[in-house]
Amino acid sequence: MSxxxxxEREDQIHETGGDKPFRISCDKQSLAGAVSQRAxxxxxxxxxxxxxxxxxxxxxxxxxxxxxxxxxxxxxxxxPELHRYSFSTDLGETDVIFGGEGKLxxxxxxxxxxxxxxxxxxxxxxxxxxxxxxxxxxxxxxxERHGIPVIPVMSEGFKGNKRAGYYAACNxxxxxxxxxxxxxxxxxxxNLLGDFNLAGEIWIIRExxxxxxVSVVANVTGDGRVAQMQRAHGAALNLVQCSGSTMELxxxxxxxxxxxxxxxxxxxxxxxxxALYDVAEFFGSDxxxxxxxxxxxxxxxxxxxxxxxxxxSLEGKRAALYVGGAFKAFSLIKSFRLLGMKxxxxxxxxxxxxxxxELASICEPGTVIVxxxxxxxxxxxxxxxxxxxxxxxxxxxxxxHKLGIGFVDHNHERKLALxxxxxxxxxxxxxxATALSPVWRFTPRRARRRLEAV
Amino acid sequence: MKNNLAKKHDYVSSTNACKACMPLxxxxxxxxxxxxxPFLHGSQGCATYMRRYLISHYREPVDIASSALGEGEAVFxxxxxxxxxxxxxxxxxxxxxxxxATTCLTETIGDNVPAIVREFLAEAVLEGxxxxxxxxxxxxxxxxAATHMEGFYAAVAATVAQLAEPGPRHEGINLLPGLISPAxxxxxxxxxxxxxxxxxxxxxxxxxxxxxxSEAYEILPEGGTPLAAIKAMGGARASLALxxxxxxxxxxxxxxxxxxxxxxxxxxxxxxxxxxxxxxxLEEISGRPIPxxxxxxxxxxxxxxxxxxxxxxxxxxxxxxxxxLVIGLSAFLAEIGITxxxxxxxxxxxxxxxxxxxxxxxxxxxxxxVEAGIDFYRIAEISRELKPDLFxxxxxxxxxxxxxxxxxxxxxxxxxxxxxxxxxxxxxxxGAQQLxxxxxxxVLAQKQADSDVGYGYL
Ligand code: SF4
Ligand code: SF4
Numbered sequence: 001m002s003x004x005x006x007x008e009r010e011d012q013i014h015e016t017g018g019d020k021p022f023r024i025s026c027d028k029q030s031l032a033g034a035v036s037q038r039a040x041x042x043x044x045x046x047x048x049x050x051x052x053x054x055x056x057x058x059x060x061x062x063x064x065x066x067x068x069x070x071x072x073x074x075x076x077x078x079x080p081e082l083h084r085y086s087f088s089t090d091l092g093e094t095d096v097i098f099g100g101e102g103k104l105x106x107x108x109x110x111x112x113x114x115x116x117x118x119x120x121x122x123x124x125x126x127x128x129x130x131x132x133x134x135x136x137x138x139x140x141x142x143x144e145r146h147g148i149p150v151i152p153v154m155s156e157g158f159k160g161n162k163r164a165g166y167y168a169a170c171n172x173x174x175x176x177x178x179x180x181x182x183x184x185x186x187x188x189x190x191n192l193l194g195d196f197n198l199a200g201e202i203w204i205i206r207e208x209x210x211x212x213x214v215s216v217v218a219n220v221t222g223d224g225r226v227a228q229m230q231r232a233h234g235a236a237l238n239l240v241q242c243s244g245s246t247m248e249l250x251x252x253x254x255x256x257x258x259x260x261x262x263x264x265x266x267x268x269x270x271x272x273x274x275a276l277y278d279v280a281e282f283f284g285s286d287x288x289x290x291x292x293x294x295x296x297x298x299x300x301x302x303x304x305x306x307x308x309x310x311x312x313s314l315e316g317k318r319a320a321l322y323v324g325g326a327f328k329a330f331s332l333i334k335s336f337r338l339l340g341m342k343x344x345x346x347x348x349x350x351x352x353x354x355x356x357x358e359l360a361s362i363c364e365p366g367t368v369i370v371x372x373x374x375x376x377x378x379x380x381x382x383x384x385x386x387x388x389x390x391x392x393x394x395x396x397x398x399x400x401h402k403l404g405i406g407f408v409d410h411n412h413e414r415k416l417a418l419x420x421x422x423x424x425x426x427x428x429x430x431x432x433a434t435a436l437s438p439v440w441r442f443t444p445r446r447a448r449r450r451l452e453a454v
Numbered sequence: 455m456k457n458n459l460a461k462k463h464d465y466v467s468s469t470n471a472c473k474a475c476m477p478l479x480x481x482x483x484x485x486x487x488x489x490x491x492p493f494l495h496g497s498q499g500c501a502t503y504m505r506r507y508l509i510s511h512y513r514e515p516v517d518i519a520s521s522a523l524g525e526g527e528a529v530f531x532x533x534x535x536x537x538x539x540x541x542x543x544x545x546x547x548x549x550x551x552x553x554x555a556t557t558c559l560t561e562t563i564g565d566n567v568p569a570i571v572r573e574f575l576a577e578a579v580l581e582g583x584x585x586x587x588x589x590x591x592x593x594x595x596x597x598x599a600a601t602h603m604e605g606f607y608a609a610v611a612a613t614v615a616q617l618a619e620p621g622p623r624h625e626g627i628n629l630l631p632g633l634i635s636p637a638x639x640x641x642x643x644x645x646x647x648x649x650x651x652x653x654x655x656x657x658x659x660x661x662x663x664x665x666x667x668s669e670a671y672e673i674l675p676e677g678g679t680p681l682a683a684i685k686a687m688g689g690a691r692a693s694l695a696l697x698x699x700x701x702x703x704x705x706x707x708x709x710x711x712x713x714x715x716x717x718x719x720x721x722x723x724x725x726x727x728x729x730x731x732x733x734x735x736l737e738e739i740s741g742r743p744i745p746x747x748x749x750x751x752x753x754x755x756x757x758x759x760x761x762x763x764x765x766x767x768x769x770x771x772x773x774x775x776x777x778x779l780v781i782g783l784s785a786f787l788a789e790i791g792i793t794x795x796x797x798x799x800x801x802x803x804x805x806x807x808x809x810x811x812x813x814x815x816x817x818x819x820x821x822x823x824v825e826a827g828i829d830f831y832r833i834a835e836i837s838r839e840l841k842p843d844l845f846x847x848x849x850x851x852x853x854x855x856x857x858x859x860x861x862x863x864x865x866x867x868x869x870x871x872x873x874x875x876x877x878x879x880x881x882x883x884x885g886a887q888q889l890x891x892x893x894x895x896x897v898l899a900q901k902q903a904d905s906d907v908g909y910g911y912l
Pocket of ligand 1: 061062063064065066125126127475476477499500503556557558559597598
């Protein structure tokens with residue numbers, strides 16, 4: 001193995017197809033000094049709850065944690081836009097010494113009347129965890145004073161990794177579920193969990209479901225509303241897309257309200273179609289199934305000719321992906337196959353052992369599977385595997401670009417809809433836009449290779 | 455009228471901060487030291503967030519290591535993780551220096567970084583786990599104490615305090631700029647060179663944060679102020695600290711007190727008068743007159759200022775960002791006939807208002823309103839009442855400018871909704887010239903957009 005791999009991390013990397021049986025270690029604390037691509041518990045909570053647009057998201061801590069998360073995501077709202085503000089208690093030196101409870105109380109008292117949110121989430125950050133503010137008590141009292149749910153999110157950054165943050169967010173969300181009136185909810189109704197409505201994606205999915213006669217009770221969490229969440233227990237089924245982030249919530253709802261869940265993905269034509277068929281099948285409705293099939297035919301017909309055109313130019317190119325959750329990786333691998341491309345590296349920040357196992361089983365031999373990577377490792381494999389297109393987030397972009405490799409943004413910050421059939425086409429266009437750019441002919445590494453080849 | 459609005463809303467909380475936290479500034483400064491890896495002593499999140507923040511502005515890799523503290527370390531102290539992290543960074547990055555900045559977490563638990571580093575050095579030598587020991591610089595940056603601007607200056611001051619040594623004397627000068635763009639750094643070095651001066655500019659992230667396309671991902675980007683040059687700063691014939699706020703002078707003052715290097719404080723050379731100030735100091739130190747090239751550039755700037763004066767005359771602008779930058783921008787705007795009606799910053803460094811008023815006095819039609827420790831929610835609120843013709847600042851003001859229908863001229867950092875933030879030139883006659891053209895053109899474009907006819911000839 002290459003020398004840039006930290007000895008401590010060897011068990012977090014696996015290459016498929018060798019004689020070694022599959023084994024990968026994950027969900028560990030990041031290695032000190034390794035420049036992990038991962039964030040913290042707070043980040044995990046913020047990511048999940050972020051798109052609830054009519055709630056106040058107050059970050060209790062010093063300013064940085066709030067500054068860096070201000071309006072960075074592409075999550076859209078059809079109405080209120082409170083989620084795009086960055087509220088912070090902006091703790092200062094005296095607060096560290098005397099505690100921040102008073103400031104938090106006053107902050108809630110000024111922000112709630114000013115913005116009239118339907119609920120407030122109060123995120124605790126590292127420093128708050130240390131100075132020991134009793135956030136629960138402050139929130140409880142504020143809830144009484146203001147008559148809206150004020151929910152503490154226990155997301156001290158150091159208390160684990162991003163996954164722990166997902167868990168904290170699910171706990172917070174679950175506190176909302178169950179208090180709304182569900183008498184008018186039709187029988188064929190679902191909740192959408194783990195779709196963040198980046199660039200309006202959830203609206204695409206809702207439209208598909210509506211065409212099948214299925215209604216949506218709660219968008220958890222994209223274009224989310226507090227009132228929807230309170231009625232979420234009235235749905236017959238939970239569709240869980242980003243399972244890493246919202247699976248816990250689905251499980252809690254199953255336990256408490258007996259609502260079953262299905263893991264789905266709206267990325268790529270295969271998984272998108274499967275998701276719709278699964279829903280129809282769940283409801284046992286022949287009519288819904290017919291409509292789903294018709295919808296898939298129609299939508300596919302619309303995008304197929306162009307997809308095949310793009311496939312012709314992309315055939316044979318090599319792709320790598322490094323994403324937040326591992327589940328997304330499956331859909332991406334299939335999408336790349338549809339484009340005639342081959343995935344040679346697949347990694348994630350927060351995959352579970354089962355995720356990786358499954359990933360390894362659908363990858364071709366020689367594919368590198370990696371958990372919680374860092375720039376050194378990514379760089380090594382991008383070169384070694386001679387990648388043409390890398391899929392990742394903002395932090396991965398310069399790694400690709402510096403190596404003269406095309407890049408596609410596929411994280412929470414993107415502003416391009418990639419879900420649904422139209423999303424598959426967008427994705428293909430995006431891959432083509434970068435892979436087929438003439439710029440790579442001129443970047444040093446490729447330019448040299450061209451010279452050598454002559 | 456002064457401060458009416460502020461009294462009406464005496465906010466406790468912050469909504470859309472006009473500042474970032476101290477360690478972020480420290481990381482930028484450390485990127486400007488040769489072979490230096492910034493290392494945040496704290497939990498993983500801060501480092502990752504700052505990386506993405508900086509990457510979105512510079513569009514370059516920004517590797518920031520972290521000691522990735524977990525719950526146990528938060529309780530029992532982060533020493534072991536810091537040491538383990540240092541070993542990893544040193545071995546894998548072959549760093550020549552590691553810039554260790556503390557975060558809220560480690561400042562609050564009270565980790566004694568200098569002591570941990572001393573221990574580490576003793577143990578590392580014994581165990582031989584590192585072949586060659588890099589310089590380990592430590593900056594205390596409790597993010598809750600001040601803004602990223604002060605964090606930047608704190609890292610520069612720490613570097614100088616820990617690496618620069620008194621003597622031996624040499625003919626070079628020290629340039630200690632503020633938080634400026636890579637293009638600004640290149641320009642300052644060019645100017646000094648044109649005076650025949652060998653300048654050590656600290657920090658010099660002009661290449662690490664604006665690197666040419668290369669063969670590979672540079673694990674440790676080339677460029678940055680050489681460590682030997684930093685060491686020799688104590689022997690320079692003069693230091694120029696280019697800022698106005700107290701923190702901007704810290705490194706220069708240390709060099710003066712500890713090493714006897716005379717300190718000049720011409721301010722950030724933004725606009726005509728402030729650039730004149732810098733050129734005058736360089737003339738004095740070098741004993742040479744201003745090179746013709748720059749005399750011409752100054753003339754060209756003035757010529758442009760005459761050509762465009764009527765378009766700008768009486769215009770009113772809202773300016774925001776780091777305090778040093780806002781002071782400089784206000785001075786520049788005032789001299790080209792634009793009144794900076796609101797000069798705002800999330801920072802609370804002293805003498806901010808004083809400096810703005812000093813530069814605007816006698817030039818502007820209204821007295822600028824100065825707001826420190828402010829956030830964008832209030833800047834927007836005050837702007838709605840002031841109805842400015844344009845906004846001058848970084849990308850974070852975009853939403854406010856869009857809502858109020860006035861153009862935003864992007865300067866400073868972060869610029870993450872445009873490409874080329876690293877290449878915006880703000881400083882010197884040349885920088886003023888480029889900014890001037892952009893300001894006038896923004897006003898002209900707005901004029902066209904607002905006109906029913908859409909005149910194509912203005
Ligand atoms: S915890 Fe402190 S250092 Fe970290 S991002 Fe937040 S404010 Fe900055
Ligand atoms: S201070 Fe803690 S909560 Fe805030 S960004 Fe850093 S690790 Fe996350």
